[in-house]
Amino acid sequence: KAGVTQTPRYLIKTRGQQVTLSCSPISGHRSVSWYQQTPGQGLQFLFEYFSETQRNKGNFPGRFSGRQFSNSRSEMNVSTLELGDSALYLCASSATGLSNYGYTFGSGTRLTVV
Amino acid sequence: DQQVKQNSPSLSVQEGRISILNCDYTNSMFDYFLWYKKYPAEGPTFLISISSIKDKNEDGRFTVFLNKSAKHLSLHIVPSQPGDSAVYFCAASLRASYGKLTFGQGTILTVHP
Numbered sequence: 579k580a581g582v583t584q585t586p587r588y589l590i591k592t593r594g595q596q597v598t599l600s601c602s603p604i605s606g607h608r609s610v611s612w613y614q615q616t617p618g619q620g621l622q623f624l625f626e627y628f629s630e631t632q633r634n635k636g637n638f639p640g641r642f643s644g645r646q647f648s649n650s651r652s653e654m655n656v657s658t659l660e661l662g663d664s665a666l667y668l669c670a671s672s673a674t675g676l677s678n679y680g681y682t683f684g685s686g687t688r689l690t691v692v
Numbered sequence: 693d694q695q696v697k698q699n700s701p702s703l704s705v706q707e708g709r710i711s712i713l714n715c716d717y718t719n720s721m722f723d724y725f726l727w728y729k730k731y732p733a734e735g736p737t738f739l740i741s742i743s744s745i746k747d748k749n750e751d752g753r754f755t756v757f758l759n760k761s762a763k764h765l766s767l768h769i770v771p772s773q774p775g776d777s778a779v780y781f782c783a784a785s786l787r788a789s790y791g792k793l794t795f796g797q798g799t800i801l802t803v804h805p
Contacts, residue, residue, distance in 0.1 A: 582735070611791030621736075621781065621800065626791025633790040668735050670791070675787035677724045677793060678743065683735030 579581040580605065580639045582671050582684035596657040599687045603650050603671030609618065612644060615666040627652055628675050659691045695719045696784050699798035706804055711769040713799050717781035718763065722784040726793065727756060727767045730779045739780075740767070772803045 583602040603610050611634075612624040612628050623636040627646035644654040650671075656663055666688050670681040697716045705711045723744045728736035742749040742756045742765070749756050755768045762802075769776055779800050783793040 609791055618778075621792070623792045628790065634792050650720065672791065675790035676788070677726065678741070680738055681740070681791075681793065682738070683784040685733065685735045
């Protein structure tokens with residue numbers, strides 16, 4: 579079966595711009611989580627969506643937002659980009675959003691802010 | 693405050709030998725622990741997990757041990773193979789914390805032929 583698909587794979591943006599990243603979960607999975615990976619901070623949780631509702635949120639500024647559509651596809655948006663937002667953004671899908679059911683990660687979107 | 697720590701940035705072992713990757717945590721409320729493997733330019737791939745009510749879980753060449761009193765878990769790979777060379781992350785979750793895993797910084801494992 580198809581895995582988690584993230585688009586685009588690579589993105590270069592300028593400071594101050596905004597960006598939208600997309601994640602298509604595994605068919606039948608209703609939970610989508612987003613993570614940011616940087617060399618300094620490692621993998622950090624951004625937020626989780628289930629059936630179009632945000633159920634959990636990490637410690638990121640309000641410039642980071644997300645949404646989920648009725649087909650479970652999710653997007654995350656970063657407004658007013660800063661150099662420090664350069665990172666690999668990963669999404670993970672799950673049937674329930676609970677860890678004992680496992681999370682499957684996509685290959686990520688590499689965002690570079692210049 | 694880093695609640696999950698992997699103190700060894702890298703580990704090098706010979707093919708056929710045992711690889712032991714370690715992870716420490718500070719939050720005693722964590723109730724589920726997972727290990728992921730990551731290759732460059734790919735997302736993390738799930739390896740094995742363990743519930744806090746257990747102290748050992750095996751899956752083929754991979755065994756995870758949990759010592760709750762020491763707040764320590766370890767991943768044993770026996771025998772190690774060159775294809776195991778990757779970055780290994782341990783992660784922990786709280787009960788009913790939807791979608792949120794707290795990750796360690798990762799350990800780069802290199803298995804030499």
